[in-house]
Ligand SMILES: Nc1ncnc2c1ncn2[C@@H]1O[C@H](COP(=O)(O)OP(=O)(O)OP(=O)(O)O)[C@@H](O)[C@H]1O
């Protein structure tokens with residue numbers, strides 16, 4: 001076993017131990033009883049949370065991927081740097097600031113939260129899709145063209161399949177970050193598990209705080225695993241080494 | 242038949258990559274576009290299937306101007322092979338090989354028959370490779386797949402841009418021989434880019450030698466070697482052109498001039514279709530410094546020694 005592998009293993013074991021210790025601590029202190037005692041509210045909050053994540057991520061997907069495809073078409077190459085600069089700039093604004101800004105335009109509530117998180121999710125997906133498409137070997141495109149592929153066939157049979165890994169990686173990053181960021185939606189009246197987290201902070205109650213925070217974390221971990229499964233299905237076998 | 246008519250290509254404002262080039266590739270012939278780096282070989286090749294636009298002039302395919310044809314259909318009707326094979330990593334070998342038939346809408350059975358036939362053509366196992374991906378093949382195997390993929394829809398013409406350029410010398414020789422054997426059966430009309438004079442001599446029925454976008458000489462390998470049109474051709478062909486010309490002539494060429502020596506039973510023998518380079522090798526290795534020449538029926542037709550080859554070559558180049 002080389003040293004790199006050994007270090008990975010040591011780190012992994014330490015992390016597992018910490019997680020086990022954490023759950024031991026929370027469970028012996030009966031912190032999660034707050035969930036079972038308020039199961040109805042819990043269900044509502046989880047549903048809200050997932051709705052915000054689902055809607056904002058879904059919309060981001062629908063905007064970012066087509067936009068990335070558009071700017072990588074040979075005819076529109078010139079707008080690529082312009083669009084990328086704009087999108088990158090948007091991402092440098094802290095998400096708290098975006099929330100505040102959105103409140104100014106859209107007022108308070110669910111819609112504002114969805115819209116803000118939608119904006120925030122565009123960049124990772126967009127950037128990875130552009131990078132993925134651009135990294136497809138130019139000789140593949142040349143071969144495809146030379147054999148008489150139509151532009152749409154080049155996109156769907158060559159560019160997207162070979163960029164699939166990068167695209168999914170972008171989606172995973174965006175969605176996982178989004179799940180965490182959605183906790184902030186509470187601040188603008190968007191609902192979700194942020195409710196408990198911030199209430200816990202306000203009243204110094206670990207039980208409420210952890211019931212919210214741990215659930216958000218679990219949602220993120222589970223989603224990440226699910227998206228890995230999607231990746232396994234969507235990414236063509238020959239492009240994985 | 243591919244006809245270049247006064248072709249000029251200018252990139253941007255003033256990069257003249259091809260300058261008023263005209264020549265014709267006859268049906269069933271391999272024409273090698275030869276010349277130093279940047280002389281415009283790739284540009285010249287890519288104008289045929291309109292991957293590059295033509296600035297001036299016209300290219301005719303079987304008498305029809307390519308500029309009037311639908312771009313996509315034109316390309317599907319011409320095989321295209323590039324140096325870095327361009328196999329699609331996301332597709333299996335089977336999918337790669339049958340991609341053009343697929344685009345053309347062939348039915349499943351026809352595609353399958355074609356796949357099997359092509360794999361046998363290059364001696365690759367039909368089943369073993371079917372579900373493999375390009376990165377699971379050796380460089381030589383990948384390049385063979387690149388070649389049969391271009392042959393898949395049985396196009397009459399093929400464009401090949403340094404198709405064997407990335408292979409190491411031993412594998413390259415093998416794949417070249419294999420390709421020549423295939424061409425003997427299929428009689429495709431082929432444009433073949435190379436910057437290697439030895440490859441050009443071996444592969445070409447004719448050679449178009451280029452320099453700075455201009456056509457220096459368009460002729461058979463033998464004539465390019467023996468009668469270089471100008472100083473550049475002489476230099477490009479190199480000082481060892483006598484030795485190179487050995488590989489384009491057969492023992493049969495001496496036989497047909499009735500210039501073989503008397504029948505003799507010697508330790509080593511060569512056949513009539515051995516090239517003179519190999520024959521010379523055999524002579525130098527033999528104890529008697531001469532070899533027996535046999536015909537296709539294994540009957541002795543004469544013998545050959547160093548003087549015989551020397552005489553033949555010096556008559557050619559004088
Ligand atoms: N897209 C392009 N834009 C501008 N100039 C180009 C372009 N493609 C080629 N050229 C120029 O045209 C000339 C001919 O290029 P070409 O690729 O045809 O050469 P080549 O003979 O194939 O060279 P090599 O043996 O290195 O492949 C070169 O000077 C090259 O720099």
Ligand SMILES: [Mg+2]
Nearest residue numbers: 282283284434
């Ligand atoms: Mg070239």
